[in-house]
Each structure stands twice: as structure tokens, then as C-alpha cells.
Amino acid sequence: MVRSLVYLLLLVPLYGITQKTGGYTPMSQQEWFGNYQHYMAESEKLKEVKNADQHAELGQWAWEHGLEDEAWEQWLEAIKYDKNHTSSYTAMGYKKTNGSWQRPGNVNEEWVQQVKQSGRAFTYTFAFADDVEPEFFEEFSWRVRRLNWFIWHLTEGQMYLEKIKVVDKSTDGRFVIEKGRLYQTLLSGGGAVCYNSGQEDWYVKSGGRCYMRILCHEFFHGIFGFPDERHGCICLMQGGLYGIKTPDLKLCDKATHRESTVTPTSCWEMAMQRFPDMKHTGESHGRAPEVEIEIVNN
Ligand SMILES: [Zn+2]
Ligand SMILES: [Zn+2]
Numbered sequence: 001m002v003r004s005l006v007y008l009l010l011l012v013p014l015y016g017i018t019q020k021t022g023g024y025t026p027m028s029q030q031e032w033f034g035n036y037q038h039y040m041a042e043s044e045k046l047k048e049v050k051n052a053d054q055h056a057e058l059g060q061w062a063w064e065h066g067l068e069d070e071a072w073e074q075w076l077e078a079i080k081y082d083k084n085h086t087s088s089y090t091a092m093g094y095k096k097t098n099g100s101w102q103r104p105g106n107v108n109e110e111w112v113q114q115v116k117q118s119g120r121a122f123t124y125t126f127a128f129a130d131d132v133e134p135e136f137f138e139e140f141s142w143r144v145r146r147l148n149w150f151i152w153h154l155t156e157g158q159m160y161l162e163k164i165k166v167v168d169k170s171t172d173g174r175f176v177i178e179k180g181r182l183y184q185t186l187l188s189g190g191g192a193v194c195y196n197s198g199q200e201d202w203y204v205k206s207g208g209r210c211y212m213r214i215l216c217h218e219f220f221h222g223i224f225g226f227p228d229e230r231h232g233c234i235c236l237m238q239g240g241l242y243g244i245k246t247p248d249l250k251l252c253d254k255a256t257h258r259e260s261t262v263t264p265t266s267c268w269e270m271a272m273q274r275f276p277d278m279k280h281t282g283e284s285h286g287r288a289p290e291v292e293i294e295i296v297n298n
Pocket of ligand 2: 229235
């Protein structure tokens with residue numbers, strides 16, 4: 001049986017999480033959507049504007065108004081026009097070290113090797129059915145990097161993407177972006193779905209501009225077999241957490257999980273059942289290792 005677990009950001013009811021929960025205050029769906037519309041209008045105005053500061057400013061606005069991927073879109077646009085745009089790099093979490101922009105902190109190589117030997121360093125293919133332009137590949141590479149950071153952060157440094165192959169004119173991949181969905185944004189039906197959740201052969205179908213937080217959510221469906229949470233966990237597996245930034249999110253554990261018949265077990269408990277050598281200690285284990293990205297432009 002194919003189990004399709006759909007993460008519909010806009011349609012998941014906000015059971016009990018519209019109120020302040022555990023220090024988090026999600027914004028209302030209505031407020032978020034208003035912000036989205038405002039962003040769309042402003043970004044349209046900036047389309048032909050080749051001024052880094054203006055794009056960075058809109059990026060900052062988006063970031064503060066619950067629009068993470070849109071913020072990145074603008075920061076990346078800014079560094080197109082100014083290769084050394086400090087406020088954009090800083091906003092993206094980079095620091096200038098020895099003349100180049102890098103993620104802060106160090107990679108704990110020894111730890112990373114242990115994670116790899118435990119079978120939790122992954123190699124996947126993202127297959128785009130359509131013909132992809134070099135510029136889109138470039139944009140997508142940033143998405144893959146962010147996805148890797150989310151995975152590393154949420155698993156407390158116990159999983160990462162080692163290598164990602166991005167290939168066009170193909171549907172042979174763990175993540176498939178079907179024909180005609182290349183430029184689809186989330187709200188134009190460009191979300192993602194995980195099939196065969198929790199099984200060896202799990203795979204994801206997605207739009208080309210699906211939010212990375214959602215792809216991370218789908219990856220966790222696949223790799224751990226987590227169900228969707230709809231009962232107020234402040235967790236990546238709970239949909240509709242408008243305005244809560246992914247770097248502030250954690251997977252729920254025994255203490256924070258809100259139980260229901262569909263979700264009797266917290267994410268961390270399920271994760272450790274599936275991967276018994278994973279531990280939930282709250283430690284971070286340094287910066288995420290760099291994901292190797294191979295682009296195959298057919
Ligand atoms: Zn959870
Ligand atoms: Zn939970």
C-alpha cells in the first residue's frame with residue numbers, strides 16, 4: 001500500500017497552537033498569507049532592480065514576517081549584484097573568515113566520520129523531469145545546503161547529506177520534480193509528498209520551489225516513518241507553524257510531544273527506535289559538514 005503523507009502548510013488546522021505554546025508564538029494563517037501577498041507585490045517591483053541593498057532589505061522583511069524561503073530568494077539575489085554583500089551573507093548565517101564567507105564554528109571531523117560509519121550520511125539524487133537552466137541549478141544548490149543544515153540541526157548533528165546529485169531531464173531520483181513543476185511555488189501547488197514513508201524505498205515528489213522546511217519534513221517521513229502531527233507539537237512534523245523559524249524548531253520529545261491516537265509516540269522516541277545508536281542529548285556537535293553537490297545538466 002502506498003502511504004502518501006501530504007504536508008499542506010495552509011490546510012493543516014491549527015489545533016490549539018494559535019496560542020502561545022512553550023515559548024513559541026505562531027502567527028495566524030491570515031496574517032501569514034497577508035505577509036505573503038505583500039512580499040509577492042514587493043518582489044515583483046524589484047524584479048528588474050539590480051540593487052543589492054534593496055533586495056537584502058526585502059529579504060530581511062520577509063525573514064521577520066515568516067517567509068523564510070522568500071528571504072533567501074532576496075539575499076541570493078542581492079549577492080548576485082554584490083558578490084560581497086555583507087548584510088545578506090550575515091543574514092544567511094555566514095561570517096567572513098580569512099577573506100571568504102563561511103559558516104561559523106568548526107566541523108568536528110571525527111564526529112562526522114562516526115555519523116557516516118553509523119550509516120547516517122546520505123547520498124541522494126534530485127531528478128528534475130524538465131530541462132533546467134544553469135541559473136536554476138545554482139539557486140537549487142543553495143536550497144540543498146539549507147536542507148542539509150536543517151537535517152543536521154534537527155537531528156542534533158546525527159544525520160547529514162553527504163552528496164546530492166541534481167540532474168535534469170530525468171525522473172530517476174529519491175526526490176522527483178515532475179514535469180511542469182520546476183518553477184511552481186508552494187502556493188501554486190508546488191508542495192511535496194512522501195511516498196512509502198518509513199520504508200526502504202521511500203521517495204518524495206515535489207515542486208521545484210517547495211519550501212526547504214517542507215522537504216526536510218518529507219525527508220523525516222521517509223527516513224524515520226514519522227507520521228504528520230496535527231495536535232499542537234512545536235515540531236517540524238507539525239504543519240502550519242507560521243512565523244516560527246526553522247532554526248528555532250526542534251523535533252518533539254517525550255516531554256514536549258502532544259499525544260493523539262495518530263501520534264502515540266514522540267519524534268525523538270521514534271527516531272531512536274529506528275536508529276538505536278542515535279541519542280537525544282541536546283548537544284549540537286559543531287557545524288554541519290558541507291554537502292557535495294554534483295550538477296548534471298543534460
Ligand atoms: Zn514531532
Ligand atoms: Zn510530537
